[in-house]
Amino acid sequence: MNPFSFNTTPSLRMGAGLAGELGQITRPICGDRVLLVTDPGMMATGLVQQATDCLRAAGVEVTLFDQVQADPPEEIVLQAAQQALGKTGVIGFGGGSSLDVAKLAALLAASNQPLAEAYGIGNAQGPRLPLVLVPTTAGTGSEVTPISIVTTGASEKMGVVSPLLLPDMALLDPELTLGLPAHVTAATGIDAMVHAIEAYASVNANNNPISRALAVEALGLMGRMLLRAVQKPDDLEARTGMLLGSMLAGQAFANSPVAAVHALAYPIGGHYKVPHGLSNALVLPHVLRFNAQVAPQAYAALLPHV
Structure with missing residues (x-):
């Protein structure tokens, strides 16, 4: 057998209805001032409102960033990172694009590294803010991958690949899907x-x-x-x-x-x-x-x- 390495998200929670405990579960990790990253489609479902209500009931101050787009462009990532400044943690809530933006917002807000310098494999520099990812689709697996994909320019895509992007916890609630x-x-x-x-x-x-x-x-x-x-x-x-x-x-x-x-x-x-x-x-x-x-x-x- 050839030598190999294997890395994944250190903590996984899975179960129907867990999103209703979002505040109690995430506050010990992300603290009491969080940025919740999501997209307009999720906002229309009412699930984001339920999530913010759960967080606030646990005494968490929530700032909402709901402008994520599919195949997120650089400017969206940078806007989210700006919103994450001064926060104690970041929660990604949505599909793969929202989770990817949340990863980079947590990284860039804490490290002050320019996004352009983080592209590629192993180029990201820490630290990053505490991070919890909550997928609402069953597809990307972004909640357990050290990868974020960003659209640069009109159509080119580039990736940031680093173990720093693995969240502290992935929370999987099938009721959200x-x-x-x-x-x-x-x-x-x-x-x-x-x-x-x-x-x-x-x-x-x-x-x-x-x-x-x-x-x-x-x-x-x-x-x-x-x-x-x-x-x-x-x-x-x-x-x-x-x-x-x-x-x-x-x-x-x-x-x-x-x-x-x-x-x-x-x-x-x-x-x-x-x-x-x-x-x-x-x-x-x-x-x-x-x-x-x-x-x-x-x-x-x-x-x-x-």
């Missing part, structure tokens, strides 16, 4: 499945037995639950399986990185504003067909779990 529209459920679910597939088959030197085991479990969960979640948006068992599968796939690819599907999907999303999960779905069959010529054993091993 109930009722997601079918197209969002499908696209984010495919994104998570691609994370698992690429992590398992990766030729990266850090491809490791932990990531492969997590990828197999994630793919099995999502393979069983995705269609149910699409067809029955209020099926709590299906939503729980999807959220857990997305998190496991995130742990897998955070340590055994993704490859050609994501490399091709990012520019499609950047240039044509195609949702990330959909761009993955468009590219996936063609990459699998190409890769199967040189890695048939890996894909054959995954097939029974889909």
Whole structure:
């Protein structure tokens, strides 16, 4: 076995209804002055209001940043980081874009490092503010990955990759994903499945037995639950399986990185504003067909779990 490293979020809490305890759970970590990072779509659901009410009931002063966009541009990240100044912690609440912005807001507000200097692998400098991430979609696994993706310029995407971006806690409540529209459920679910597939088959030197085991479990969960979640948006068992599968796939690819599907999907999303999960779905069959010529054993091993 080759030497490998494996890093993930140090504390995970998962359970239906946990969002109702958000204040009690996060105050010991994030303190009593927090920035809550989310997006306009989440604001319209009423879930953000419930979250802020829970925080304030626990004696937490909440500043709301609700301007996150899909494929967030640099100016949104910088605005969030400015709002995080003087806070004792940051909470990301929403889909992958909100969690990515929350990570960088926590980092930049505490480190004073220019964003441009943080791009790349291992270039971010600490410290960062305490950070809790609460996903409301089952797709990116951002709550357990040391990665934030930012849109620079008109269409180019760049990433900050550093263990500093791993939050202090991920809080997963499947009730927050109930009722997601079918197209969002499908696209984010495919994104998570691609994370698992690429992590398992990766030729990266850090491809490791932990990531492969997590990828197999994630793919099995999502393979069983995705269609149910699409067809029955209020099926709590299906939503729980999807959220857990997305998190496991995130742990897998955070340590055994993704490859050609994501490399091709990012520019499609950047240039044509195609949702990330959909761009993955468009590219996936063609990459699998190409890769199967040189890695048939890996894909054959995954097939029974889909």
